[in-house]
Amino acid sequence: MIPEKSRITQGQLMFFIVQSQVGVGILTLPHKMQESAKGGGWISVLIAGLAVQVIILILWALCRRFPSDTIYGFLPKITGKLLGNILCFLYIGYFLFSAGTVLAKFADVVGRWVLLSTPRWALLILALLTCMYLAKENLRVIARLFVISSLTIIVMVALSLCGYANANFSYIFPISEAGWGNIIKSANEALFPLVGYEAILVLYPFVEGKSGGKLKAASLGNMMITLFYTFEVFTSLVIFSPAVMPAVSEPLLYMLKGFSFQIIQRIDLIFLSVWIFVVSTAMVSWIYMATVGLGHFFHRGEHKKAVPYAICILFILAMIAQEPSVTDFYDQAIKISHYTFVVGLPLILLCFAYFMRKRGT
């Protein structure tokens, strides 16, 4: 049974989803969208948000059949013990891998923009120690912090509004320059910065209330993030001309670099500091999902004990990903495993559970 301390409300679920979704992708997304969809990049993000909504529906339908089990609980019930446990470990691996990729990208950006000569291991350790401190707490504490840290998104939006001083709206026209086919295709690319909603697979039984309310909370969280991302992509597209975009890999930071207020000369550094907060919450969310699984298998449900060695794995993963070739490999691997574990497998499992009439109690 779920202990009282780990129960969270539906509102908290919403913010949990929000914080898991906003991660490193936000900085580079406008650049990638412009590359493939030109002026219509912001539409691709909206389409991606819709696709995520459909996936959330699938995940929810699956979880609803086992209202008191996390994914680690219900996988063996659907597929049998052996196969179920193997799948569980694959999921743990997927969650850890996602966290590792986020961490590696985080170190890349900080190393390129602010701390130029600080060695990578120092950046990683600093980030990981903070994450560990939060991840070892019970779910309610984590969720409460996520609610508070969602305020940072408002700050990010407010800072991006500065950029409109230099906006030129004709940069996004013609919207369909790349063709609608490409716009839809690049929605596929926009899907990855939006990952994190699969937290619902683990969190579902911890949330109070009826299943309908849970779906509403998750969808609302996803909607907020989709709109936020669309806004940021749109902002970047109207500020940088199409010819400049390929040269600027973090448009959101770049556009703020030239602004200064009376007291603060470099707004991009403020933005980056806020962004670090958001990224670490996303990492905590991944770490939590993975350690719940590890705790389930090795520590009688206590995820706390699994946190230290999970952190070590992440450190190693992020240290390996220094070369561009390795980073590209990580990106590819994330794409494939995302489709497998978040879209493919749940769909198969759902069909399976439906036809076998398997249900949790």
Next chain:
Amino acid sequence: MKRICFLCLVMSLLLFIAGCWDQDLLKDARLLYGGGFDFAPKGKLRVTFVIQDVPAGEQQSPKNDIISAEGDTPMDAREHADDQISRHLRSYKNRFVLIGEELAKQDIYPVLEVFYRDPKSALNARIGVAQGTAEDILSLKKVGNVLIAEEIDELIKSKEETTTVPKVTLEKIYPVMLDPGEDFVLPYLMEQGARVDVSRIAMFHNNKLTGTLSPEESSMYLLLKNSKGKEARFTQNMSSIGEMSTTEDNPQRRYDFLTFNVDKLKRKMKLKVQSGNQITVHLNLKLKVSVIEYPKDRLEKKQVVAELNKRLSKKMTDLAQKTLEHMQKARCDGLGIGRQLMAFHPRVWKQQKEEWGSNYQKVKFAPVIQVEITKQGIIN
């Protein structure tokens, strides 16, 4: 006990993570406040930096140091400059970049590239073109009682407010510089006596200097661009007989001029593509102005005001026409006509983009400016 040990460990860790790698102390740095780039023989670059030294005593005022060096690239030249001074040269407080006229006639992108690549550079630095060489202007060291670096920065800033020169920073021209459908313009700095004069605009095409606009035309361009500063003043000759009465020996001459300030500006730009790919740009400007100086007439009669409105509109439209002609002659697409084509007439753009510079010269501009006097000060 366990807790104390843990705390000690954490405290000792703190010693190691105090950001030692990236610290960059102000006391080890020489701050660069402005830079000038000039063309040097053998294809080299000559850079001139203004370094601000703040003396230790509070009573003393800061001093400027000027240093010049040559090199193949801006960074190479900067290294050579660094060799000549104590401590490290740091550019994150940079206020402006000046480019000498000769250098500006070549592509200026390679000169500026380093500013865009360096994460620590100040992208909000102003940028301008210097008549002659940038070194000459920076070598003034002081203008009146003001240090050259401050003077140039503040001067350009105040001229931005009076709609004399465009508000441009390094960051602002970056998206325009690489965009084939738009050209940028920069303030044009001239040395006059021992002073710096900023009243003109330098026009660029394909990142190369192609001409300058007169002070009046510069303000008109900014109105056409819909980027009015806090104020925008013009003086026009209103004599009905035309230029005749303004000959120098005419004692009544001073009565003929009217100075006004543009309070409100409404701009509409419409781009039409007719058959045969003839591009026509309709520019409709509505100006609400206040009269600042006009010794001749009392402005209480409606007829007089109406007559003035009509005449001012004509004069301003003529000025706009002249401005646009000069811009077309310099091939400077400062209004972003190519950008509009790209966005709303992609097919026409595809045909014209190869030769946009000369095609731009064939664009027809039809400016119509309506002036309406709404304020007249505290006397009629």
